Amino acid sequence: MGAKMPGNSPAPYRFFPGFTWPTFGGWVAAIALLAVVPLFVKKPSLLHMWIMVFLAVAQGSAWNVIGGYAGQYSVGHAAYFGIGAYTTMMLLELHQIAPWWGLGLAILNAVILSVVIGAITFRLRGPYFVLASIAVAEILRLAVLHWKDFTKGAEGILLSGIPPLKLTETFSIEFIGKKPFFYASLALAVIVVAANWIVQNTKLGYYFQAIREDQDAAHSLGISPTLHKSIALAISAGFTAWAGALYGLYVKFIDPNLVIGLEVSVGMVLICIIGGIGTILGPVIGAFVLTLLSETLRNPKWLVQVGMFDSESPIIAFIQQRLSNTHVLFYGILVVIVILFAPDGILGLFRNAVARLRKRLQRGAASAEGEA
Amino acid sequence: MAAILEIQHVSKFFGGLAANSDVSFEVELGQILGLIGPNGAGKTTLFNCITGYYPPSKGEVVFKGVRINGLQPDQVCRLGMARTWQKVRPLAKMTVLDNVMVGALLRTHSLRVAREVALEQLRIVKLEAKAEFLAGGLPIGERKKLEVARVLATKPELLLLDEVMGGLNPAESDEIIELILDLKKLGLTQVVIEHDMKAIMRLSDRIVVLNSGEKLAEGLPKEIVTNKDVVTAYLGEGADA
Numbered sequence: 001m002g003a004k005m006p007g008n009s010p011a012p013y014r015f016f017p018g019f020t021w022p023t024f025g026g027w028v029a030a031i032a033l034l035a036v037v038p039l040f041v042k043k044p045s046l047l048h049m050w051i052m053v054f055l056a057v058a059q060g061s062a063w064n065v066i067g068g069y070a071g072q073y074s075v076g077h078a079a080y081f082g083i084g085a086y087t088t089m090m091l092l093e094l095h096q097i098a099p100w101w102g103l104g105l106a107i108l109n110a111v112i113l114s115v116v117i118g119a120i121t122f123r124l125r126g127p128y129f130v131l132a133s134i135a136v137a138e139i140l141r142l143a144v145l146h147w148k149d150f151t152k153g154a155e156g157i158l159l160s161g162i163p164p165l166k167l168t169e170t171f172s173i174e175f176i177g178k179k180p181f182f183y184a185s186l187a188l189a190v191i192v193v194a195a196n197w198i199v200q201n202t203k204l205g206y207y208f209q210a211i212r213e214d215q216d217a218a219h220s221l222g223i224s225p226t227l228h229k230s231i232a233l234a235i236s237a238g239f240t241a242w243a244g245a246l247y248g249l250y251v252k253f254i255d256p257n258l259v260i261g262l263e264v265s266v267g268m269v270l271i272c273i274i275g276g277i278g279t280i281l282g283p284v285i286g287a288f289v290l291t292l293l294s295e296t297l298r299n300p301k302w303l304v305q306v307g308m309f310d311s312e313s314p315i316i317a318f319i320q321q322r323l324s325n326t327h328v329l330f331y332g333i334l335v336v337i338v339i340l341f342a343p344d345g346i347l348g349l350f351r352n353a354v355a356r357l358r359k360r361l362q363r364g365a366a367s368a369e370g371e372a
Numbered sequence: 373m374a375a376i377l378e379i380q381h382v383s384k385f386f387g388g389l390a391a392n393s394d395v396s397f398e399v400e401l402g403q404i405l406g407l408i409g410p411n412g413a414g415k416t417t418l419f420n421c422i423t424g425y426y427p428p429s430k431g432e433v434v435f436k437g438v439r440i441n442g443l444q445p446d447q448v449c450r451l452g453m454a455r456t457w458q459k460v461r462p463l464a465k466m467t468v469l470d471n472v473m474v475g476a477l478l479r480t481h482s483l484r485v486a487r488e489v490a491l492e493q494l495r496i497v498k499l500e501a502k503a504e505f506l507a508g509g510l511p512i513g514e515r516k517k518l519e520v521a522r523v524l525a526t527k528p529e530l531l532l533l534d535e536v537m538g539g540l541n542p543a544e545s546d547e548i549i550e551l552i553l554d555l556k557k558l559g560l561t562q563v564v565i566e567h568d569m570k571a572i573m574r575l576s577d578r579i580v581v582l583n584s585g586e587k588l589a590e591g592l593p594k595e596i597v598t599n600k601d602v603v604t605a606y607l608g609e610g611a612d613a
Contacts, residue, residue: 138375178424206470206474207477209466213462213464213465213466214464216461217461217463219425219444219446220423220445220454220455221446221522223478224446348389
């Protein structure tokens with residue numbers, strides 16, 4: 001549906017309301033640029049940054065389907081992230097089943113779980129739904145933590161290796177080093193963002209947004225809120241599980257707090273709130289901002305590697321000594337700033353600025369005409 | 373004439389309170405039925421019972437010969453009965469056109485078709501100039517029109533209008549009256565809840581009067597204005613008719 005400037009004359013007809021060639025071309029160009037990044041960036045720590053950003057884009061965009069479009073603020077998406085990671089990792093490490101099958105099963109598990117959770121929690125609205133979603137994820141985390149025979153509990157699962165993906169007899173992909181994960185996570189991010197675009201520009205998106213804006217009105221217009229919220233949650237859960245599986249395979253270690261902790265759930269929500277909720281580009285922007293922030297505070301060495309600071313710089317030392325693991329504090333500050341000054345996120349701020357500029361230019365042109 | 377909607381002995385209790393008790397009437401195909409009554413008479417509760425928001429505690433709602441109590445609002449709407457809300461419910465962060473498209477999408481999966489249908493409804497309520505505006509920014513008169521366009525887009529056979537003229541100035545009210553009469557000419561059956569007596573007299577083929585949840589009177593508009601019980605309910609005991 002794109003930007004809507006009140007005061008415009010009705011927009012010209014388009015097959016998809018959101019589709020324009022320049023926008024589409026822009027996305028294709030951006031993806032192509034990202035795809036050649038590993039040709040120029042060789043340092044593992046920098047590739048690591050990109051992978052974390054792509055995974056965050058996938059997580060944020062996946063949450064955006066249920067939270068942004070359908071307006072159901074789930075703060076329990078760690079359940080789906082965790083089930084994705086645990087299904088894949090347990091099958092691979094404990095039962096020697098290749099992750100390609102594990103991934104499929106992970107997504108299936110998450111979708112089934114989402115239908116069950118949805119049936120229970122979608123009776124609730126607003127803050128009650130939020131609390132219920134947190135509770136469900138915590139139940140799952142505690143179950144995984146204490147069911148040691150099945151999940152190895154707090155010990156976690158350490159991956160010893162990933163078998164190569166044999167596409168043909170002669171061609172296979174080895175999952176060694178960062179590069180394969182770079183492309184796998186980029187592909188996932190692109191797929192989830194594309195899914196957001198499809199949702200926004202089909203009947204499904206209209207129905208999700210109608211429920212978000214006013215559930216009773218939507219109900220009276222022939223929309224089944226329970227059915228459509230469940231569809232939104234299933235889409236969201238499936239992609240979240242995919243991201244969880246890829247995260248596990250990449251990091252090669254998972255434990256209950258790492259993949260089912262509250263921080264995972266909150267992170268997904270923050271990506272959207274900070275970037276711009278219910279938009280396609282918002283979660284992408286939010287993912288970049290939050291990942292760069294948290295990774296920098298965790299390990300600022302990359303700033304040295306890209307040449308922004310030299311290794312002796314006092315700023316690097318300060319971050320390392322004083323600010324390590326303070327990313328949650330900065331998230332908090334960022335959220336307060338965004339809620340106070342940019343309720344539609346960074347993207348909303350940007351769009352408003354463009355709209356204001358355009359108006360000023362139009363007024364300038366009009367007054368120039370008036371004088372002449 | 374055939375009845376499109378039959379309300380048979382419908383009661384609705386909230387705890388011990390009877391919001392509707394034993395209400396029965398029929399709506400004839402192609403006619404406008406006015407539903408009036410003092411505040412708290414149970415008009416909106418009756419709408420909610422008919423459209424599936426509350427299940428009736430007792431009684432039957434029969435639409436096009438099918439018993440519909442127990443159906444969800446979306447199923448009722450799919451069957452061809454649509455309602456508007458006394459307190460308008462625009463989908464605020466969507467455009468006027470998108471609002472109406474949401475209604476139109478009930479009968480199609482294609483956004484292109486929905487868009488055509490939606491623009492047609494906007495033309496009917498004379499709101500097409502505001503198609504690209506955000507619904508949340510409309511003044512009350514236009515919100516009411518949007519509400520009507522949105523339900524029209526679901527292609528109803530029976531329209532339930534809950535105080536569409538509430539809060540409007542006389543000029544805006546006149547526009548809505550003309551609109552309702554135009555829709556009747558197109559063959560749309562309507563049930564209209566309204567407080568404005570002049571409007572209801574002009575619009576209605578028949579009138580049902582509710583008071584304290586019970587049906588007080590039913591008849592032609594000219595019968596209702598001279599009905600002693602109705603006058604008493606509105607003006608109090610001892611009023612001079």
